Amino acid sequence: MDKPMKIKAIFFDVFGTVFDWHKSIHNETLMFAKENKLSIDEFYFTDKWREGFRDLQSQVASGKRSYLSMDDIHFEVLLELFDELKIDSISQDKLVEFNKSWHRLSPWLDSIPGLTELKNNFFVSALSNGNLSMLIRLSKNSNIPWDSIISTELFGTYKPDPEVYLGAAKLLEIKTSESMMVASHAYDLDGAKMSGMKTCYIHRPNEFGNYKSENYGDLSRFDIVVESIEEIREKIKIYKRG
Numbered sequence: 001m002d003k004p005m006k007i008k009a010i011f012f013d014v015f016g017t018v019f020d021w022h023k024s025i026h027n028e029t030l031m032f033a034k035e036n037k038l039s040i041d042e043f044y045f046t047d048k049w050r051e052g053f054r055d056l057q058s059q060v061a062s063g064k065r066s067y068l069s070m071d072d073i074h075f076e077v078l079l080e081l082f083d084e085l086k087i088d089s090i091s092q093d094k095l096v097e098f099n100k101s102w103h104r105l106s107p108w109l110d111s112i113p114g115l116t117e118l119k120n121n122f123f124v125s126a127l128s129n130g131n132l133s134m135l136i137r138l139s140k141n142s143n144i145p146w147d148s149i150i151s152t153e154l155f156g157t158y159k160p161d162p163e164v165y166l167g168a169a170k171l172l173e174i175k176t177s178e179s180m181m182v183a184s185h186a187y188d189l190d191g192a193k194m195s196g197m198k199t200c201y202i203h204r205p206n207e208f209g210n211y212k213s214e215n216y217g218d219l220s221r222f223d224i225v226v227e228s229i230e231e232i233r234e235k236i237k238i239y240k241r242g
Contacts (some may be wrong), residue, residue, distance in 0.1 A: 005177045007198060007239035010036060010118060011127035011150070011168060013183035014135065016207045018115075018126075018229075019105040025210070027231065028101035036090060043209065045081060052077030057129060059123075061158040069131035069153055075099045102130075108146065108204070114229025116145050122236075123147050127168050127181065129158045148172075159206045160191025169197075180223070180239065182232065186199075189222055198239065200224040200232060 015021045029042040034080040056073045059065040068076070078099055082090065084158040090098075118124050128135055132151040139146060152158050155167045169176040176196035183189050186205040193199050219225050224235045 005175075005198075006236065007083065007178060007180050007236065007238070008174050009124060009169075009172050009179045010124060010200075010236075011125050011165075011179060011192075011197070012115070013181070013185065013188050014128035014130055014138070015105075016128050016204055017182060017184045017202055018081075018111045019107050019138065019142075019233075020204075020206070021050065021105050022101070022207060022209050024105040025049065025101055028098070028104065032098050032224040036094070038087060040085065045114065047208070048081055050078055055100075056188065057158045061161045067156045068155075069134075070102070070129055071131055071134055074102055087149070097187065104141060105133055105138060107142050110230050112144065114195040114232065117230065117233050118236075119145060125150055125168070125172070127164070146148045159188050160194075162191065162195045165192050165195035165197055167214065180236070182229070186217070194223070198223045200226060200236070202232075203227050203230065 012018055024045045026042050028042060029045050031038040032038070033042065053070065053073050056065065056068070056077070059156060060067055075096070078095060082088070082095070115124055123209060126135060126139070126146050127150050129152050130138065131153045132149065133149055135149050139149060149187050150168050150171060155161070155162055155163050165176060165181065169179055177198070180198040180200055182200040182202055184202050184207055186201070189199040189201055201219050201222040201224070203226070223232035224232065226232050226235060
């Protein structure tokens, strides 16, 4: 039996995997509504803002639409939501600042200690649909200990386009089989797996709030399944860099 390929780099999805976007955006929406005396269902607003991004992201990844940065897509969806809610009293400057809520997310409690531990044996990198300026601010705000930050903006597309995974490995001068993708979303891991990466599914039961979850089917198709980033250290030993 062949020995498993040694892993040299671990790539992490960011939104939902490392950062708790739902709670952060929910709280930002509450504050924005209060400051501007708006009546907004913050749960509906938070979900629709994220759903709108994912719809347009999929169109870009499939080639149906030309590339727009995550910041630009978020702003487009934000304007559509305010139009839907018939809110036209907010200035452009305030809307731009509200859109930067996505730069101010809080990480899950296990993220920083887990990433710090993994850096002892592996090259640890973000591989995210966020645009680079957003990812830098987001990571700097929370002192996320990345070795590098790779944005799909570099490739002009979004995950799960194979170009992202192949391009990320190429940037680090490794084979995709020498890397692992960690994410809380099956579509991301399925794309990584098809591109030759090892995969790690991390369960984030509260990613979409306490009242909603997504069913990703049989998780045994992924190489590792964990409940926290800290748990990866033990389960990845079979692939430890030699």
